[in-house]
Amino acid sequence: MSSQTNPQGSAGGAGPAISLRDATKTFATKGGTPFTAIRNVTMDVRRGEFVTVVGPTGCGKSTTLSLVSGLEPATVGSVTVDGKPVNGIPDGVGYMFQADAVLPWKTVLGNVALGLRYRKVPGKEADARAREWIQRVGLAGFEDRYPHQLSGGMRKRVAMAQTLITEPSVLLMDEPFGALDVQTRELMQDELLRLWSGSGAAVVFVTHDLTEAIALADRVVVMTAGPATVKDIVEIDLPRPRKVEEIRLTPEFTDLYRRVWDSLREEVEITRARGASSVA
Amino acid sequence: MSLDQHVTAPTDPAGPAPAGGSVRMWDFLRGRTGHSRITVNAVRVLLVVFWLGSWELACRTIMDPFYYSRPSQIWHKLVIWFTDGTSHGSIWSNIAVTLEEAVYGFVLGVVLGVVLGVILGRAPFLSEVLAPFIKGANAIPRIVLASLFVIWFGLGMSSKVATALVLVFFAVFFNAFQGAREVDKNLVDNARILGAGRWALMRTIILPSATSWILASMHVAFGFALIGAIVGEFTGADRGMGLLINQAQGNFDAPGVYAGMLVITVVALLAEWLITQLEKRLTAWRPQTTTTPATGI
Numbered sequence: 001m002s003s004q005t006n007p008q009g010s011a012g013g014a015g016p017a018i019s020l021r022d023a024t025k026t027f028a029t030k031g032g033t034p035f036t037a038i039r040n041v042t043m044d045v046r047r048g049e050f051v052t053v054v055g056p057t058g059c060g061k062s063t064t065l066s067l068v069s070g071l072e073p074a075t076v077g078s079v080t081v082d083g084k085p086v087n088g089i090p091d092g093v094g095y096m097f098q099a100d101a102v103l104p105w106k107t108v109l110g111n112v113a114l115g116l117r118y119r120k121v122p123g124k125e126a127d128a129r130a131r132e133w134i135q136r137v138g139l140a141g142f143e144d145r146y147p148h149q150l151s152g153g154m155r156k157r158v159a160m161a162q163t164l165i166t167e168p169s170v171l172l173m174d175e176p177f178g179a180l181d182v183q184t185r186e187l188m189q190d191e192l193l194r195l196w197s198g199s200g201a202a203v204v205f206v207t208h209d210l211t212e213a214i215a216l217a218d219r220v221v222v223m224t225a226g227p228a229t230v231k232d233i234v235e236i237d238l239p240r241p242r243k244v245e246e247i248r249l250t251p252e253f254t255d256l257y258r259r260v261w262d263s264l265r266e267e268v269e270i271t272r273a274r275g276a277s278s279v280a
Numbered sequence: 281m282s283l284d285q286h287v288t289a290p291t292d293p294a295g296p297a298p299a300g301g302s303v304r305m306w307d308f309l310r311g312r313t314g315h316s317r318i319t320v321n322a323v324r325v326l327l328v329v330f331w332l333g334s335w336e337l338a339c340r341t342i343m344d345p346f347y348y349s350r351p352s353q354i355w356h357k358l359v360i361w362f363t364d365g366t367s368h369g370s371i372w373s374n375i376a377v378t379l380e381e382a383v384y385g386f387v388l389g390v391v392l393g394v395v396l397g398v399i400l401g402r403a404p405f406l407s408e409v410l411a412p413f414i415k416g417a418n419a420i421p422r423i424v425l426a427s428l429f430v431i432w433f434g435l436g437m438s439s440k441v442a443t444a445l446v447l448v449f450f451a452v453f454f455n456a457f458q459g460a461r462e463v464d465k466n467l468v469d470n471a472r473i474l475g476a477g478r479w480a481l482m483r484t485i486i487l488p489s490a491t492s493w494i495l496a497s498m499h500v501a502f503g504f505a506l507i508g509a510i511v512g513e514f515t516g517a518d519r520g521m522g523l524l525i526n527q528a529q530g531n532f533d534a535p536g537v538y539a540g541m542l543v544i545t546v547v548a549l550l551a552e553w554l555i556t557q558l559e560k561r562l563t564a565w566r567p568q569t570t571t572t573p574a575t576g577i
Contacts, residue, residue, distance in 0.1 A: 071469055089472055101470035105488045105565040114484070118475035148567045166474060 015083050016044035017170055017202035018068055023077035024227075025063050036227040037063040040077070043221060043230055047169070050196065050203045052213035054264060055223030056271035061206040062098070064228070065172045068204065069095050081170055094168030094201075096176040102147045102158050108134060109143040111158050115166040133161040137191065153184040157191070164195060171196070173205040177212070185209075189216060189244045197241060210264070214256050215244045222263045225270040232263040349534035357535040358542065366524055371543070378509050378521040379547060381437055385444020386505035393449045393501075394494055397456025398486060407457070414453075422446045423511055430516045440517065444508030448501045455497035459490025495559045502551045506544060 023041045026034045037060035045051050055061050066072040067079050070089040081090040102111045113130035121129070134143055137157040147155055156176065163171070177185045189212060196203060207213050213220050214236055222232040236256060238247060247253055332351045339345040345353065361371040368374060400407040426443040433439040463486050471485050513522025521540055528536025 069473060071472070093473060095470070095473040097466050097470060099466050101464075101466040103467065103485070103488070105491075107565075114471070115474035118471070118477070118480055146565045148565075162470075162474070 017047045017049070017082060018043075018045040018204065019078075019080045019083075020044075020064070020067070021078045023064075023067055023074045023079055025060070025067060025072065026075045038067075039227040039229050041229055043233075045170075045202045045204060047202055048200045050205065050216055050218045051221060052205045052207055052217040052219075053221045053223060054207060054210060054213045054260065055228055056225050056264070056268045057208065059223050059226040059267070059271065060228035061223055062174050064223075065095070065174050065204060065206060068170070069093055069172055071095075090170070092167075092169040094163040094166055094171045096159055096163050096171075096173045098175045098178055100147070100155055100159070102155055102162065104147050107144050107146055108139060108150070108158055111147070112161045112165055114162060119166070129165060130161075133165045136195065137161045153180055153188060156180065156188055160188075160192070160195065164199070167199070169201055171201045171203045173203065175207055176205075178208065185212070186244045192216070193240075193242060193244075210257060210260055211248055212244075214238075214253060214260060215242060215247055220260050222260060223267070225267045225274070231267065232260075234260050234263070345534075346532070347534060349538055353535040354538045354542070357533075357539040361539060361543075367527065368519055368523060374519060374521055374524055375543060375547065377437075377519045378506070378513065378544070381440035381509035381512065381520070382444055382502070382505040384437075384441045385508055386448050386502055388441070389445040389448025389505065390452050390494075390498065390501065392445070393452030393497075394456045394490075397453045397458075397494075398460040398482070398490060401457045401460025401490070402482075402486065418450050418454075422450070423507075426508070426512050426515045429512065435516050435518055439515075440509045440512030440520070440522075443512040444505040447504035447508040451501040451504055452494065452497045455493045456490055459493030460486055462493070463489040491562055495555075495562065498555050498559075499552060502555060503548055506548055506551075510544065 020041050020043050023038065024036065025038050026036045029035050041064060043051075053061050053064065063072070067074050068081060068086065070086045070093070073086075079086040081093065084090065103114070106114065109127065109130055112133055113126040116126035116129060117123075131143065134140060137160055139154060139157050139161070142150065142154065147158065150158065159176070177188050180188060193216065205213075205216060217236045220234045220236060221230055222234065223229065224231045234256065238250075238252060238256075335348075336351050339348055339350040365371060366374060400410065423443075425446055426439070429439040429442040433442060467485050467489070468481065471481055476484065509520070510522035510525070513520040514526050517523045521544055525537055525540035528534075528540060
């Protein structure tokens with residue numbers, strides 16, 4: 001366990017929280033030719049480690065998350081969570097989606113309590129714990145609002161509380177802040193780091209944004225142009241706790257940014273060239 | 281598999297996008313022309329006065345009131361029905377019978393339609409297998425089944441309930457099917473990750489998502505239920521509004537036919553109002569829209 005990982009995480013059992021071995025996912029398409037989203041992906045995520053995944057647009061980063069979450073089975077290769085092969089949705093997995101996935105017909109309280117209700121926690125206790133989490137994500141006073149009465153950033157806070165209340169040991173995030181404006185996004189990044197620190201959860205966070213990837217991560221995984229595979233892994237040895245808007249101005253950050261971008265640039269260029277040829 | 285062309289699109293702007301044509305229709309019915317309420321209502325009253333007045337006048341001069349009746353005769357008939365009663369007991373008991381048949385048929389049809397629609401909407405294989413049979417059943421002129429039901433169930437209430445049921449079922453079924461299929465995949469995935477089982481998923485995600493589609497169909501469906509009950513009574517009955525209209529027809533009593541129509545129309549409008557209230561309750565979570573309720577119909 002490297003020095004910058006979350007200290008509580010090292011207390012967990014032996015072995016990685018998530019492990020992919022030569023995982024390949026092929027989708028059937030209408031045209032008949034199968035489409036390979038990811039190919040021979042091998043990576044481990046330690047307990048309590050924050051890993052971000054960057055790669056060119058549409059390379060299959062999200063597919064990696066759906067394999068780990070059990071929403072999609074791997075075509076070839078193995079995926080394990082907590083040492084157990086993924087077959088259906090594993091226990092202790094949380095997933096924050098790119099698009100809004102809060103229920104529009106439930107209040108903030110109802111949305112946050114949802115996971116506990118599904119897990120048959122008695123109503124009173126579920127509500128009390130939901131209120132606690134609503135407080136923790138800074139939405140106290142908004143318990144009875146419906147999602148359409150909230151701003152985009154507030155809905156993300158609801159989604160965050162909804163996911164974190166189940167206390168996942170593996171947290172998957174698919175560009176959760178992609179749709180937010182820059183200021184709100186940085187605020188949410190700090191909130192995420194604050195809520196995650198001490199949770200001991202292993203995080204896999206997919207993003208397009210290199211600044212976000214480096215500011216949050218213990219390690220940045222760079223994926224190749226699709227079909228995606230792991231190209232490079234960059235250790236981020238910046239001290240925690242971090243403040244996103246401060247850390248990105250330090251020279252260490254700039255060096256890391258250059259290092260990751262050098263690795264990613266080729267892949268982005270390949271993707272762009274393909275896009276250009278398919279347009280032409 | 282394409283069971284989706286038989287749907288009634290939800291009319292609420294926050295619901296899934298309905299087909300363009302019906303949107304414009306609803307805008308028109310909701311009176312979004314920008315004129316003041318008073319002007320609009322005054323013109324409406326004028327139209328009714330003009331229509332009834334010209335009818336009355338025409339039947340007192342050039343047309344034969346025996347065939348076409350007159351507003352004053354219809355009014356007279358209504359007054360008799362409501363004060364002295366009809367040839368088959370009081371008018372209220374006849375309305376009650378028809379309404380009871382329509383409501384039973386409606387409730388059973390809605391329950392069956394929602395259950396089967398939602399199940400097939402979530403089971404692609406089953407819906408593909410059953411698609412031709414369902415489309416075939418939908419193509420049957422179901423109103424004719426009323427005759428069959430009278431043979432099967434006799435002149436009592438059950439034959440009318442059955443007729444109303446088959447009419448309601450298909451209207452609701454296709455919408456529930458569509459609604460269950462259009463559920464946002466993100467919401468389903470999110471709920472599954474949060475630990476929802478099959479039943480919890482149905483109750484907390486699929487049914488609420490399909491609600492706007494189902495409610496949209498219920499407006500049409502209650503009309504169908506009334507039609508089913510009345511046609512059932514037409515075919516053979518011992519009580520009810522359909523029987524009164526049928527007897528008026530047999531006696532060449534045109535005012536009786538009109539009066540029966542009018543009573544049923546009022547009942548249908550009241551039911552429509554009730555369903556709108558229910559819709560508002562069930563969709564209270566939606567953003568408030570600027571549209572006024574459908575006062576125009």
